[in-house]
Amino acid sequence: MFVLHIPSWYPDDSKPFTGNFIERHIEAIALKIPSVTLKVVETNQRTVTRTVEEVSPNNTVCTYYVTRKRSLLGRLFNKFLFGYYYIRGGQFIEQQFGKPSLLHLHVAFPRGSVAVQFKKKWKVPLLLTEHWSGYHARNYPSLPLKVRKELHKTWAHIDGITTVSEYLLNEIQERFPVSQSAIIYNVVDHNLFQPQPVSFPPIKLIHISTLDEDAKNFQGILEAVLEIRKKRNDFVLNIVSEFVKPQYEQWVVDHQLSDTVYFLGSKSSEEVAELLAQHHFLILYSNYENQPCVISEAFSCGKPVLSSDVGGIPEIISPDRGVIIAPQKTELLIAALEQFMDNFNRYNAENIREYAINHFSKEVIAEKFWQFYQKFTIFSQRDKKCRTQ
Known part of the structure:
Protein backbone atom coordinates (compact mmCIF):
# COMPACT_ATOMS: atom_id res chain seq x y z
CA MET A 1 0.00 0.00 0.00
CA VAL A 188 9.41 22.61 10.44
CA ASP A 189 12.59 20.63 11.01
CA HIS A 190 13.15 21.46 14.68
CA ASN A 191 16.48 19.64 14.60
CA LEU A 192 17.70 22.12 11.99
CA PHE A 193 16.00 25.26 13.34
CA GLN A 194 17.37 25.57 16.86
CA PRO A 195 17.90 28.49 19.26
CA GLN A 196 21.25 30.18 19.78
CA PRO A 197 22.33 32.98 22.13
CA VAL A 198 22.39 36.31 20.29
CA SER A 199 24.82 39.14 20.99
CA PHE A 200 23.45 42.59 21.82
CA PRO A 201 23.70 45.42 20.79
CA PRO A 202 22.71 45.98 18.05
CA ILE A 203 19.16 44.66 17.96
CA LYS A 204 19.05 42.29 15.01
CA LEU A 205 15.89 42.12 12.88
CA ILE A 206 15.44 39.74 9.97
CA HIS A 207 12.98 39.67 7.09
CA ILE A 208 12.71 36.59 4.84
CA SER A 209 10.43 36.58 1.81
CA THR A 210 10.16 36.71 -1.97
CA LEU A 211 10.00 40.53 -1.75
CA ASP A 212 6.93 40.47 -3.99
CA GLU A 213 5.55 43.92 -3.24
CA ASP A 214 1.88 43.11 -3.84
CA ALA A 215 1.99 40.31 -1.27
CA LYS A 216 4.84 41.19 1.10
CA ASN A 217 4.64 45.01 1.30
CA PHE A 218 8.38 45.23 1.79
CA GLN A 219 8.31 48.92 0.90
CA GLY A 220 6.18 49.47 4.00
CA ILE A 221 8.88 47.88 6.15
CA LEU A 222 11.58 50.06 4.58
CA GLU A 223 9.56 53.22 5.18
CA ALA A 224 9.04 52.28 8.82
CA VAL A 225 12.75 51.59 9.25
CA LEU A 226 13.58 54.97 7.71
CA GLU A 227 11.42 56.81 10.24
CA ILE A 228 12.77 54.85 13.20
CA ARG A 229 16.35 55.33 12.02
CA LYS A 230 15.87 59.09 12.41
CA LYS A 231 15.42 58.52 16.15
CA ARG A 232 17.71 55.60 16.97
CA ASN A 233 20.62 53.68 15.47
CA ASP A 234 20.78 50.63 17.74
CA PHE A 235 19.38 48.11 15.24
CA VAL A 236 20.01 46.45 11.88
CA LEU A 237 17.64 44.79 9.44
CA ASN A 238 18.91 41.87 7.36
CA ILE A 239 17.00 40.73 4.28
CA VAL A 240 17.03 37.19 2.88
CA SER A 241 15.41 36.53 -0.50
CA GLU A 242 16.05 34.24 -3.43
CA PHE A 243 15.02 37.10 -5.73
CA VAL A 244 17.13 40.15 -6.54
CA LYS A 245 15.23 43.44 -6.31
CA PRO A 246 17.58 46.27 -7.38
CA GLN A 247 14.92 48.93 -6.80
CA TYR A 248 14.91 48.21 -3.06
CA GLU A 249 18.68 48.20 -2.84
CA GLN A 250 18.80 51.56 -4.63
CA TRP A 251 16.09 52.94 -2.32
CA VAL A 252 18.20 52.00 0.70
CA VAL A 253 21.22 53.78 -0.80
CA ASP A 254 19.19 56.86 -1.76
CA HIS A 255 17.82 57.16 1.78
CA GLN A 256 21.19 56.62 3.47
CA LEU A 257 20.22 53.36 5.16
CA SER A 258 23.17 51.30 3.93
CA ASP A 259 24.52 51.04 7.48
CA THR A 260 21.17 49.70 8.75
CA VAL A 261 19.58 47.56 6.01
CA TYR A 262 21.56 44.71 4.45
CA PHE A 263 20.55 42.44 1.56
CA LEU A 264 22.01 38.97 2.10
CA GLY A 265 20.65 37.33 -1.06
CA SER A 266 19.46 33.75 -1.39
CA LYS A 267 20.33 31.26 1.34
CA SER A 268 20.02 27.51 1.76
CA SER A 269 17.72 26.06 4.41
CA GLU A 270 20.73 25.43 6.62
CA GLU A 271 21.86 29.04 6.24
CA VAL A 272 18.35 30.35 6.92
CA ALA A 273 18.23 28.31 10.13
CA GLU A 274 21.58 29.74 11.21
CA LEU A 275 20.52 33.30 10.40
CA LEU A 276 17.18 33.06 12.20
CA ALA A 277 18.96 31.77 15.28
CA GLN A 278 21.37 34.74 15.16
CA HIS A 279 18.63 37.42 15.19
CA HIS A 280 16.39 38.74 17.93
CA PHE A 281 13.13 38.61 16.01
CA LEU A 282 11.49 38.18 12.61
CA ILE A 283 9.47 40.93 10.94
CA LEU A 284 6.84 40.44 8.23
CA TYR A 285 4.27 42.98 7.08
CA SER A 286 2.39 41.22 4.30
CA ASN A 287 -0.82 42.32 2.62
CA TYR A 288 -2.01 38.72 2.42
CA GLU A 289 -0.72 35.31 3.49
CA ASN A 290 -1.83 31.80 4.34
CA GLN A 291 0.65 30.44 6.88
CA PRO A 292 4.23 31.50 6.11
CA CYS A 293 6.74 28.74 6.86
CA VAL A 294 9.25 31.31 8.04
CA ILE A 295 7.09 32.16 11.08
CA SER A 296 7.06 28.58 12.33
CA GLU A 297 10.79 28.33 11.57
CA ALA A 298 11.41 31.43 13.68
CA PHE A 299 9.34 29.88 16.48
CA SER A 300 11.46 26.73 16.29
CA CYS A 301 14.50 28.96 16.88
CA GLY A 302 12.73 30.48 19.88
CA LYS A 303 12.26 33.84 18.16
CA PRO A 304 9.17 36.06 18.47
CA VAL A 305 7.55 37.51 15.36
CA LEU A 306 6.14 40.91 14.46
CA SER A 307 3.62 40.54 11.64
CA SER A 308 0.53 41.94 9.99
CA ASP A 309 -2.86 40.54 10.97
CA VAL A 310 -3.66 38.75 7.71
CA GLY A 311 -4.61 35.27 6.52
CA GLY A 312 -3.78 32.43 8.87
CA ILE A 313 -1.11 34.33 10.80
CA PRO A 314 -3.36 35.22 13.80
CA GLU A 315 -4.02 31.49 14.24
CA ILE A 316 -0.42 30.91 15.34
CA ILE A 317 0.85 34.24 16.76
CA SER A 318 -0.33 34.86 20.31
CA PRO A 319 0.87 37.58 22.73
CA ASP A 320 3.50 35.24 24.17
CA ARG A 321 4.97 34.57 20.71
CA GLY A 322 4.81 38.00 19.10
CA VAL A 323 2.65 40.88 17.96
CA ILE A 324 0.21 41.27 15.06
CA ILE A 325 -0.98 44.62 13.74
CA ALA A 326 -3.31 45.82 10.99
CA PRO A 327 -1.80 45.69 7.49
CA GLN A 328 -0.96 48.69 5.31
CA LYS A 329 -0.70 51.07 8.27
CA THR A 330 2.87 52.35 8.28
CA GLU A 331 2.32 54.48 11.38
CA LEU A 332 1.15 51.39 13.31
CA LEU A 333 4.16 49.44 12.09
CA ILE A 334 6.52 52.18 13.25
CA ALA A 335 5.02 52.23 16.75
CA ALA A 336 4.88 48.44 17.02
CA LEU A 337 8.42 48.01 15.74
CA GLU A 338 9.83 50.50 18.24
CA GLN A 339 7.95 48.84 21.09
CA PHE A 340 9.07 45.41 19.93
CA MET A 341 12.71 46.50 19.86
CA ASP A 342 12.38 47.75 23.43
CA ASN A 343 10.69 44.59 24.72
CA PHE A 344 11.90 41.60 22.69
CA ASN A 345 13.76 40.23 25.71
CA ARG A 346 10.51 39.55 27.56
CA TYR A 347 9.65 36.61 25.30
CA ASN A 348 10.44 33.12 26.56
CA ALA A 349 12.46 31.35 23.86
CA GLU A 350 11.96 27.89 25.38
CA ASN A 351 8.17 28.26 25.41
CA ILE A 352 8.12 29.54 21.83
CA ARG A 353 10.21 26.60 20.67
CA GLU A 354 8.06 24.12 22.59
CA TYR A 355 4.99 25.46 20.80
CA ALA A 356 6.74 24.96 17.45
CA ILE A 357 7.70 21.36 18.21
CA ASN A 358 4.18 20.52 19.40
CA HIS A 359 2.49 22.01 16.34
CA PHE A 360 4.89 21.90 13.37
Whole structure:
Protein backbone atom coordinates (compact mmCIF):
# COMPACT_ATOMS: atom_id res chain seq x y z
CA MET A 1 0.00 0.00 0.00
CA PHE A 2 1.29 3.45 -0.85
CA VAL A 3 0.22 7.03 -1.53
CA LEU A 4 0.89 8.63 -4.90
CA HIS A 5 1.63 12.35 -4.58
CA ILE A 6 1.04 14.78 -7.46
CA PRO A 7 2.56 18.18 -6.59
CA SER A 8 1.78 21.30 -8.60
CA TRP A 9 4.81 22.95 -6.98
CA TYR A 10 8.04 21.22 -6.00
CA PRO A 11 11.68 22.32 -5.69
CA ASP A 12 14.00 21.79 -8.65
CA ASP A 13 17.42 22.98 -9.77
CA SER A 14 16.11 26.26 -11.22
CA LYS A 15 13.75 27.01 -8.30
CA PRO A 16 15.18 25.31 -5.22
CA PHE A 17 12.67 26.83 -2.76
CA THR A 18 9.45 26.67 -4.79
CA GLY A 19 7.09 24.28 -3.04
CA ASN A 20 9.63 23.16 -0.44
CA PHE A 21 6.76 23.11 2.08
CA ILE A 22 5.08 20.47 -0.11
CA GLU A 23 8.28 18.47 -0.17
CA ARG A 24 8.37 18.57 3.64
CA HIS A 25 4.72 17.48 3.89
CA ILE A 26 5.50 14.43 1.76
CA GLU A 27 8.59 13.64 3.84
CA ALA A 28 6.40 13.70 6.95
CA ILE A 29 3.74 11.47 5.39
CA ALA A 30 6.44 8.96 4.42
CA LEU A 31 7.18 8.44 8.12
CA LYS A 32 3.80 6.68 8.32
CA ILE A 33 2.93 5.50 4.81
CA PRO A 34 5.15 4.58 1.84
CA SER A 35 4.99 7.49 -0.59
CA VAL A 36 5.77 7.96 -4.27
CA THR A 37 5.91 11.42 -5.85
CA LEU A 38 5.44 11.88 -9.60
CA LYS A 39 6.47 15.12 -11.27
CA VAL A 40 7.40 16.42 -14.71
CA VAL A 41 9.75 19.40 -14.86
CA GLU A 42 11.37 21.61 -17.46
CA THR A 43 15.14 21.76 -17.63
CA ASN A 44 17.55 23.81 -19.72
CA GLN A 45 19.65 20.83 -20.71
CA ARG A 46 18.12 17.37 -20.49
CA THR A 47 20.58 14.52 -20.08
CA VAL A 48 18.07 11.84 -19.02
CA THR A 49 14.34 11.36 -19.52
CA ARG A 50 13.53 9.95 -16.10
CA THR A 51 15.09 9.62 -12.67
CA VAL A 52 13.85 7.56 -9.74
CA GLU A 53 15.30 8.45 -6.36
CA GLU A 54 14.55 7.27 -2.83
CA VAL A 55 15.10 10.61 -1.13
CA SER A 56 14.36 9.20 2.33
CA PRO A 57 13.10 5.86 3.70
CA ASN A 58 9.77 4.91 2.06
CA ASN A 59 9.84 8.17 0.07
CA THR A 60 10.49 7.79 -3.67
CA VAL A 61 10.48 10.63 -6.20
CA CYS A 62 9.96 9.84 -9.89
CA THR A 63 10.85 12.77 -12.16
CA TYR A 64 10.46 13.15 -15.92
CA TYR A 65 12.40 15.89 -17.71
CA VAL A 66 11.34 18.10 -20.61
CA THR A 67 13.82 20.44 -22.34
CA ARG A 68 12.74 24.06 -21.93
CA LYS A 69 11.86 25.76 -25.23
CA ARG A 70 11.44 29.46 -26.02
CA SER A 71 9.38 29.44 -29.21
CA LEU A 72 5.58 29.33 -29.21
CA LEU A 73 5.61 26.05 -31.12
CA GLY A 74 8.16 24.63 -28.70
CA ARG A 75 6.07 25.61 -25.68
CA LEU A 76 2.99 24.01 -27.22
CA PHE A 77 4.95 20.82 -27.86
CA ASN A 78 6.19 20.83 -24.27
CA LYS A 79 2.61 21.09 -23.05
CA PHE A 80 1.88 17.89 -24.96
CA LEU A 81 5.02 16.27 -23.53
CA PHE A 82 3.99 17.11 -19.97
CA GLY A 83 0.74 15.21 -20.42
CA TYR A 84 2.48 12.35 -22.19
CA TYR A 85 5.09 11.91 -19.47
CA TYR A 86 2.48 11.96 -16.71
CA ILE A 87 0.71 9.11 -18.53
CA ARG A 88 4.00 7.24 -18.88
CA GLY A 89 4.84 8.01 -15.27
CA GLY A 90 1.57 6.54 -14.06
CA GLN A 91 2.21 3.39 -16.08
CA PHE A 92 5.77 3.11 -14.75
CA ILE A 93 4.67 3.56 -11.14
CA GLU A 94 1.96 0.93 -11.49
CA GLN A 95 4.52 -1.51 -12.92
CA GLN A 96 7.07 -0.81 -10.20
CA PHE A 97 4.89 -0.28 -7.12
CA GLY A 98 1.40 -1.45 -8.02
CA LYS A 99 -1.84 0.49 -7.76
CA PRO A 100 -1.80 3.32 -5.18
CA SER A 101 -4.23 3.14 -2.28
CA LEU A 102 -4.77 6.88 -2.35
CA LEU A 103 -3.94 9.91 -4.51
CA HIS A 104 -2.72 13.10 -2.85
CA LEU A 105 -2.75 16.27 -4.95
CA HIS A 106 -0.72 19.16 -3.56
CA VAL A 107 -2.22 22.44 -4.88
CA ALA A 108 -5.05 22.02 -7.37
CA PHE A 109 -3.66 24.09 -10.24
CA PRO A 110 -2.07 23.25 -12.61
CA ARG A 111 -1.71 19.50 -11.90
CA GLY A 112 -5.30 18.84 -10.87
CA SER A 113 -6.24 17.40 -14.27
CA VAL A 114 -3.44 14.82 -13.95
CA ALA A 115 -4.68 13.69 -10.54
CA VAL A 116 -8.27 13.47 -11.80
CA GLN A 117 -7.21 11.21 -14.68
CA PHE A 118 -5.41 8.92 -12.26
CA LYS A 119 -8.47 8.82 -10.01
CA LYS A 120 -10.63 7.75 -12.95
CA LYS A 121 -8.07 5.13 -13.94
CA TRP A 122 -7.49 3.56 -10.52
CA LYS A 123 -10.79 4.44 -8.81
CA VAL A 124 -9.14 5.46 -5.54
CA PRO A 125 -9.79 8.47 -3.26
CA LEU A 126 -8.30 11.81 -4.29
CA LEU A 127 -7.25 14.18 -1.51
CA LEU A 128 -6.04 17.74 -1.89
CA THR A 129 -3.74 19.86 0.25
CA GLU A 130 -3.97 23.57 -0.56
CA HIS A 131 -1.45 26.35 0.09
CA TRP A 132 -2.45 28.76 -2.66
CA SER A 133 -3.50 32.34 -1.92
CA GLY A 134 -5.34 32.40 -5.26
CA TYR A 135 -8.50 31.42 -3.36
CA HIS A 136 -8.45 34.63 -1.31
CA ALA A 137 -11.33 37.04 -1.91
CA ARG A 138 -8.91 39.72 -3.13
CA ASN A 139 -7.25 37.36 -5.64
CA TYR A 140 -9.82 34.86 -6.92
CA PRO A 141 -11.92 37.23 -9.09
CA SER A 142 -8.83 38.27 -11.04
CA LEU A 143 -7.78 34.71 -11.90
CA PRO A 144 -8.04 33.95 -15.63
CA LEU A 145 -11.32 32.30 -16.59
CA LYS A 146 -9.39 29.28 -17.87
CA VAL A 147 -7.81 28.75 -14.45
CA ARG A 148 -11.14 29.00 -12.65
CA LYS A 149 -12.69 26.49 -15.05
CA GLU A 150 -9.82 24.07 -14.45
CA LEU A 151 -10.24 24.48 -10.70
CA HIS A 152 -13.96 23.66 -10.90
CA LYS A 153 -13.22 20.55 -12.97
CA THR A 154 -10.68 19.37 -10.42
CA TRP A 155 -12.82 20.15 -7.39
CA ALA A 156 -15.65 18.02 -8.77
CA HIS A 157 -13.46 14.98 -8.03
CA ILE A 158 -11.91 15.95 -4.67
CA ASP A 159 -12.89 13.64 -1.79
CA GLY A 160 -11.23 15.57 1.03
CA ILE A 161 -9.03 18.58 1.63
CA THR A 162 -6.44 19.79 4.10
CA THR A 163 -5.25 23.38 4.33
CA VAL A 164 -2.44 25.01 6.27
CA SER A 165 -4.78 27.50 7.96
CA GLU A 166 -8.42 27.83 8.93
CA TYR A 167 -8.48 31.13 7.06
CA LEU A 168 -7.63 29.42 3.77
CA LEU A 169 -10.21 26.68 4.37
CA ASN A 170 -12.90 29.30 4.93
CA GLU A 171 -11.94 31.11 1.72
CA ILE A 172 -12.12 27.85 -0.22
CA GLN A 173 -15.52 26.95 1.25
CA GLU A 174 -16.88 30.20 -0.15
CA ARG A 175 -16.26 28.82 -3.66
CA PHE A 176 -16.18 25.03 -3.58
CA PRO A 177 -18.05 22.29 -1.71
CA VAL A 178 -15.94 20.71 1.03
CA SER A 179 -17.17 17.53 2.73
CA GLN A 180 -14.14 16.22 4.64
CA SER A 181 -11.48 18.68 5.77
CA ALA A 182 -8.67 19.20 8.25
CA ILE A 183 -6.21 21.93 9.19
CA ILE A 184 -2.67 20.56 8.94
CA TYR A 185 0.16 23.04 9.34
CA ASN A 186 3.41 23.28 7.43
CA VAL A 187 6.35 21.22 8.67
CA VAL A 188 9.41 22.61 10.44
CA ASP A 189 12.59 20.63 11.01
CA HIS A 190 13.15 21.46 14.68
CA ASN A 191 16.48 19.64 14.60
CA LEU A 192 17.70 22.12 11.99
CA PHE A 193 16.00 25.26 13.34
CA GLN A 194 17.37 25.57 16.86
CA PRO A 195 17.90 28.49 19.26
CA GLN A 196 21.25 30.18 19.78
CA PRO A 197 22.33 32.98 22.13
CA VAL A 198 22.39 36.31 20.29
CA SER A 199 24.82 39.14 20.99
CA PHE A 200 23.45 42.59 21.82
CA PRO A 201 23.70 45.42 20.79
CA PRO A 202 22.71 45.98 18.05
CA ILE A 203 19.16 44.66 17.96
CA LYS A 204 19.05 42.29 15.01
CA LEU A 205 15.89 42.12 12.88
CA ILE A 206 15.44 39.74 9.97
CA HIS A 207 12.98 39.67 7.09
CA ILE A 208 12.71 36.59 4.84
CA SER A 209 10.43 36.58 1.81
CA THR A 210 10.16 36.71 -1.97
CA LEU A 211 10.00 40.53 -1.75
CA ASP A 212 6.93 40.47 -3.99
CA GLU A 213 5.55 43.92 -3.24
CA ASP A 214 1.88 43.11 -3.84
CA ALA A 215 1.99 40.31 -1.27
CA LYS A 216 4.84 41.19 1.10
CA ASN A 217 4.64 45.01 1.30
CA PHE A 218 8.38 45.23 1.79
CA GLN A 219 8.31 48.92 0.90
CA GLY A 220 6.18 49.47 4.00
CA ILE A 221 8.88 47.88 6.15
CA LEU A 222 11.58 50.06 4.58
CA GLU A 223 9.56 53.22 5.18
CA ALA A 224 9.04 52.28 8.82
CA VAL A 225 12.75 51.59 9.25
CA LEU A 226 13.58 54.97 7.71
CA GLU A 227 11.42 56.81 10.24
CA ILE A 228 12.77 54.85 13.20
CA ARG A 229 16.35 55.33 12.02
CA LYS A 230 15.87 59.09 12.41
CA LYS A 231 15.42 58.52 16.15
CA ARG A 232 17.71 55.60 16.97
CA ASN A 233 20.62 53.68 15.47
CA ASP A 234 20.78 50.63 17.74
CA PHE A 235 19.38 48.11 15.24
CA VAL A 236 20.01 46.45 11.88
CA LEU A 237 17.64 44.79 9.44
CA ASN A 238 18.91 41.87 7.36
CA ILE A 239 17.00 40.73 4.28
CA VAL A 240 17.03 37.19 2.88
CA SER A 241 15.41 36.53 -0.50
CA GLU A 242 16.05 34.24 -3.43
CA PHE A 243 15.02 37.10 -5.73
CA VAL A 244 17.13 40.15 -6.54
CA LYS A 245 15.23 43.44 -6.31
CA PRO A 246 17.58 46.27 -7.38
CA GLN A 247 14.92 48.93 -6.80
CA TYR A 248 14.91 48.21 -3.06
CA GLU A 249 18.68 48.20 -2.84
CA GLN A 250 18.80 51.56 -4.63
CA TRP A 251 16.09 52.94 -2.32
CA VAL A 252 18.20 52.00 0.70
CA VAL A 253 21.22 53.78 -0.80
CA ASP A 254 19.19 56.86 -1.76
CA HIS A 255 17.82 57.16 1.78
CA GLN A 256 21.19 56.62 3.47
CA LEU A 257 20.22 53.36 5.16
CA SER A 258 23.17 51.30 3.93
CA ASP A 259 24.52 51.04 7.48
CA THR A 260 21.17 49.70 8.75
CA VAL A 261 19.58 47.56 6.01
CA TYR A 262 21.56 44.71 4.45
CA PHE A 263 20.55 42.44 1.56
CA LEU A 264 22.01 38.97 2.10
CA GLY A 265 20.65 37.33 -1.06
CA SER A 266 19.46 33.75 -1.39
CA LYS A 267 20.33 31.26 1.34
CA SER A 268 20.02 27.51 1.76
CA SER A 269 17.72 26.06 4.41
CA GLU A 270 20.73 25.43 6.62
CA GLU A 271 21.86 29.04 6.24
CA VAL A 272 18.35 30.35 6.92
CA ALA A 273 18.23 28.31 10.13
CA GLU A 274 21.58 29.74 11.21
CA LEU A 275 20.52 33.30 10.40
CA LEU A 276 17.18 33.06 12.20
CA ALA A 277 18.96 31.77 15.28
CA GLN A 278 21.37 34.74 15.16
CA HIS A 279 18.63 37.42 15.19
CA HIS A 280 16.39 38.74 17.93
CA PHE A 281 13.13 38.61 16.01
CA LEU A 282 11.49 38.18 12.61
CA ILE A 283 9.47 40.93 10.94
CA LEU A 284 6.84 40.44 8.23
CA TYR A 285 4.27 42.98 7.08
CA SER A 286 2.39 41.22 4.30
CA ASN A 287 -0.82 42.32 2.62
CA TYR A 288 -2.01 38.72 2.42
CA GLU A 289 -0.72 35.31 3.49
CA ASN A 290 -1.83 31.80 4.34
CA GLN A 291 0.65 30.44 6.88
CA PRO A 292 4.23 31.50 6.11
CA CYS A 293 6.74 28.74 6.86
CA VAL A 294 9.25 31.31 8.04
CA ILE A 295 7.09 32.16 11.08
CA SER A 296 7.06 28.58 12.33
CA GLU A 297 10.79 28.33 11.57
CA ALA A 298 11.41 31.43 13.68
CA PHE A 299 9.34 29.88 16.48
CA SER A 300 11.46 26.73 16.29
CA CYS A 301 14.50 28.96 16.88
CA GLY A 302 12.73 30.48 19.88
CA LYS A 303 12.26 33.84 18.16
CA PRO A 304 9.17 36.06 18.47
CA VAL A 305 7.55 37.51 15.36
CA LEU A 306 6.14 40.91 14.46
CA SER A 307 3.62 40.54 11.64
CA SER A 308 0.53 41.94 9.99
CA ASP A 309 -2.86 40.54 10.97
CA VAL A 310 -3.66 38.75 7.71
CA GLY A 311 -4.61 35.27 6.52
CA GLY A 312 -3.78 32.43 8.87
CA ILE A 313 -1.11 34.33 10.80
CA PRO A 314 -3.36 35.22 13.80
CA GLU A 315 -4.02 31.49 14.24
CA ILE A 316 -0.42 30.91 15.34
CA ILE A 317 0.85 34.24 16.76
CA SER A 318 -0.33 34.86 20.31
CA PRO A 319 0.87 37.58 22.73
CA ASP A 320 3.50 35.24 24.17
CA ARG A 321 4.97 34.57 20.71
CA GLY A 322 4.81 38.00 19.10
CA VAL A 323 2.65 40.88 17.96
CA ILE A 324 0.21 41.27 15.06
CA ILE A 325 -0.98 44.62 13.74
CA ALA A 326 -3.31 45.82 10.99
CA PRO A 327 -1.80 45.69 7.49
CA GLN A 328 -0.96 48.69 5.31
CA LYS A 329 -0.70 51.07 8.27
CA THR A 330 2.87 52.35 8.28
CA GLU A 331 2.32 54.48 11.38
CA LEU A 332 1.15 51.39 13.31
CA LEU A 333 4.16 49.44 12.09
CA ILE A 334 6.52 52.18 13.25
CA ALA A 335 5.02 52.23 16.75
CA ALA A 336 4.88 48.44 17.02
CA LEU A 337 8.42 48.01 15.74
CA GLU A 338 9.83 50.50 18.24
CA GLN A 339 7.95 48.84 21.09
CA PHE A 340 9.07 45.41 19.93
CA MET A 341 12.71 46.50 19.86
CA ASP A 342 12.38 47.75 23.43
CA ASN A 343 10.69 44.59 24.72
CA PHE A 344 11.90 41.60 22.69
CA ASN A 345 13.76 40.23 25.71
CA ARG A 346 10.51 39.55 27.56
CA TYR A 347 9.65 36.61 25.30
CA ASN A 348 10.44 33.12 26.56
CA ALA A 349 12.46 31.35 23.86
CA GLU A 350 11.96 27.89 25.38
CA ASN A 351 8.17 28.26 25.41
CA ILE A 352 8.12 29.54 21.83
CA ARG A 353 10.21 26.60 20.67
CA GLU A 354 8.06 24.12 22.59
CA TYR A 355 4.99 25.46 20.80
CA ALA A 356 6.74 24.96 17.45
CA ILE A 357 7.70 21.36 18.21
CA ASN A 358 4.18 20.52 19.40
CA HIS A 359 2.49 22.01 16.34
CA PHE A 360 4.89 21.90 13.37
CA SER A 361 7.28 18.99 13.87
CA LYS A 362 7.45 16.31 11.21
CA GLU A 363 6.16 13.67 13.62
CA VAL A 364 3.10 15.73 14.62
CA ILE A 365 2.21 16.54 11.01
CA ALA A 366 2.72 12.91 9.97
CA GLU A 367 0.23 11.75 12.60
CA LYS A 368 -2.35 14.32 11.48
CA PHE A 369 -2.12 13.17 7.87
CA TRP A 370 -2.30 9.55 9.00
CA GLN A 371 -5.52 10.22 10.89
CA PHE A 372 -7.01 12.09 7.92
CA TYR A 373 -6.10 9.31 5.50
CA GLN A 374 -8.00 6.81 7.64
CA LYS A 375 -11.27 8.52 6.69
CA PHE A 376 -10.80 7.43 3.09
CA THR A 377 -8.85 4.19 3.09
CA ILE A 378 -7.67 1.84 5.80
CA PHE A 379 -3.95 1.46 6.20
CA SER A 380 -3.18 -1.40 8.56
CA GLN A 381 -1.66 -0.86 11.98
CA ARG A 382 1.19 -3.07 10.79
CA ASP A 383 1.94 -0.53 8.04
CA LYS A 384 1.96 2.26 10.62
CA LYS A 385 4.29 0.40 12.96
CA CYS A 386 6.65 -0.39 10.11
CA ARG A 387 6.79 3.26 9.17
CA THR A 388 7.65 4.43 12.68
CA GLN A 389 10.27 1.84 13.62
